[in-house]
Structure formats: structure tokens, C-alpha cells
Amino acid sequence: MASISLQEHGACRRVYPSPPMSHLLIVWFWLADKYVRVARAKPSDFAKSIHHMSRFGIMCVLIQSLAGCASISVPQGLAASSPVFDPLIFFAGRTEGRGNLRKILSSPTPVIVHGSGSVDQSGTLVLEQEVLEGEKPLRKRSWHIRLIGQNIYAGSLSDASGPVKISVEGNRMHISFTMDGGFPVDQYIFLAADGRSAKNIMLVHKLGIRVAVLDEKIIKISE
Structure with missing residues (x-):
């Protein structure tokens, strides 16, 4: 679950046409x-x-x-009614994410995320992650996620400047927050049918303009 290029899919629909x-x-x-x-x-x-x-x-x-x-948006063919995404189950244990980050005026950058999560006595998921973005130094971040209603979660992220809002609909989890520096983020994670892998698509904006996109596959390595 990376906090930072969407470059596929046939199923993607264009939001704004790209002028040749x-x-x-x-x-x-x-x-x-x-x-x-x-x-x-x-x-x-x-x-x-x-x-x-x-x-x-x-x-x-x-x-x-x-x-x-x-010109890239969220793939429409990934959403399904089941399996239902439960972040407290999927992100408990060890996870690994690999993807590509594309920023405007930059070439795609590989991103690798190693995660270790556990649910504490209060029922809150505590997820610690190590992020490698291209040649940049390793950085760490922490998520805290808890269930507050039917398919509604709240939480915090060390990279965010405010609260993290999370909603689940079927196999899709939608995360929204604002990164440090005033970058609104919308993150869509689709749980695969096997329940042990997921597609993460993150859209980053600034002043209403999409400035970065991340396309990542997350795998659950252990419970």
C-alpha cells in the first residue's frame, strides 16, 4: 500500500483526452x-x-x-462483489508491493514496499512499511486503521497531514488523504479472487491537476 504510474490497461478509461x-x-x-x-x-x-x-x-x-x-483512470473491470476486502486481515502479517510511479516530466520509477502488520487489543491495524522509491534512500512510514462502521474505516498515516478516510465496497477499498505538502491522494486497492494479492492504483493531485500515478501489485506473504 504505497503512499506515493498507471500505465496500463485496456480496461482503463480516459478522463481527459491526450492531445497528440x-x-x-x-x-x-x-x-x-x-x-x-x-x-x-x-x-x-x-x-x-x-x-x-x-x-x-x-x-x-x-x-x-x-x-x-x-489520461489514465481507475480500471473498471477489477471491481467485484466478492471477496470483500478486509484490510485488517489482508495487511496483517507480511506484505510486499511492487509497482511503478510516474510523475509529470519524469520517467517511471520503480517502487518496492515491504510491510509488517498486526492488530492490537483495541482492534486497530498497525502497519509498518519500508519504501524504496528508485534510487532514493529507504524511508519508513506507519499506518493505523480501525473499523468505525459497516465497511467504513478511519485511520492515520505518518506521511499524511490529516486523517485517513477508508471505505470498502466489495473487493475494492478506497483510501483518501492529503500528503504532506498539500497533495490530495485517492488510492484504490482491488482484492484479487485468491484473497492474497491486490491491485493498488494511487492518484496524486495538486491544485486540481493529477501530478503522479502509481500502479502496484501487493502480495500477502505470510499471516
């Missing part, structure tokens, strides 16, 4: 021709034209990068 770079280049060249004509008529405006063209070129790259993150 070829279309952006066509617009860029059209503007370039327009600015050259203006520069010939008014040589004093030539520098301003080049400045505008450069800004538009940078904008094209940024739009394409943003679209690469925003």
Missing part, C-alpha cells in the same frame, strides 16, 4: 509562420515573437506531460 504531440507541433509551426510574417512587417516585434513562440513550445511539452498522467 503531432497536433501540438502543427499548431506551433502555424504560429511560427504567423510570427515570421509579423516580424517581416514589423522588425521591432521580432524578439517578442520569438519569446512567445518559446513559451508556447514549453507549454506544448507541459500539456503533453500532464495529459500523460491525466
Whole structure:
């Protein structure tokens, strides 16, 4: 259950269409021709034209990068009525997650998460995790999750700046919280039919823009 690229699936639906770079280049060249004509008529405006063209070129790259993150959504074919996801059972014992994290303007980064969980006397799941993200140093984090209603859980995360909200519907668990730095996170974990593996998809936003996506497979290693 990583707190941080979605790059598949045929079952994924696009939230925002990704504009092909070829279309952006066509617009860029059209503007370039327009600015050259203006520069010939008014040589004093030539520098301003080049400045505008450069800004538009940078904008094209940024739009394409943003679209690469925003164009992926949660796969629709993974949800099922059973088995019902119980995080206090699935994350008790040892778990391992492996996936890829994609941030805007960055190449996909491998992520490995080792977890060790147990349920204390109060019925709270205490999950300790070690996270390896690419070449970054190992970091640790802690989850505390407890049942507060039918298929409703509450908890805390050492990486979060506020409470963690969790709801379960069939085999899908939805986790929402805000990471340190003001990044709202929505995490969708789908329990497989075997009850011992799960698909984790995490969407990270900033100012309403999706800035990172994580696609991870979690395996339950031991009870």
C-alpha cells in the first residue's frame, strides 16, 4: 500500500483526452509562420515573437506531460462483489508491493514496499512499511486503521497531514488523504479472487491537476 504510474490497461478509461504531440507541433509551426510574417512587417516585434513562440513550445511539452498522467483512470473491470476486502486481515502479517510511479516530466520509477502488520487489543491495524522509491534512500512510514462502521474505516498515516478516510465496497477499498505538502491522494486497492494479492492504483493531485500515478501489485506473504 504505497503512499506515493498507471500505465496500463485496456480496461482503463480516459478522463481527459491526450492531445497528440503531432497536433501540438502543427499548431506551433502555424504560429511560427504567423510570427515570421509579423516580424517581416514589423522588425521591432521580432524578439517578442520569438519569446512567445518559446513559451508556447514549453507549454506544448507541459500539456503533453500532464495529459500523460491525466489520461489514465481507475480500471473498471477489477471491481467485484466478492471477496470483500478486509484490510485488517489482508495487511496483517507480511506484505510486499511492487509497482511503478510516474510523475509529470519524469520517467517511471520503480517502487518496492515491504510491510509488517498486526492488530492490537483495541482492534486497530498497525502497519509498518519500508519504501524504496528508485534510487532514493529507504524511508519508513506507519499506518493505523480501525473499523468505525459497516465497511467504513478511519485511520492515520505518518506521511499524511490529516486523517485517513477508508471505505470498502466489495473487493475494492478506497483510501483518501492529503500528503504532506498539500497533495490530495485517492488510492484504490482491488482484492484479487485468491484473497492474497491486490491491485493498488494511487492518484496524486495538486491544485486540481493529477501530478503522479502509481500502479502496484501487493502480495500477502505470510499471516
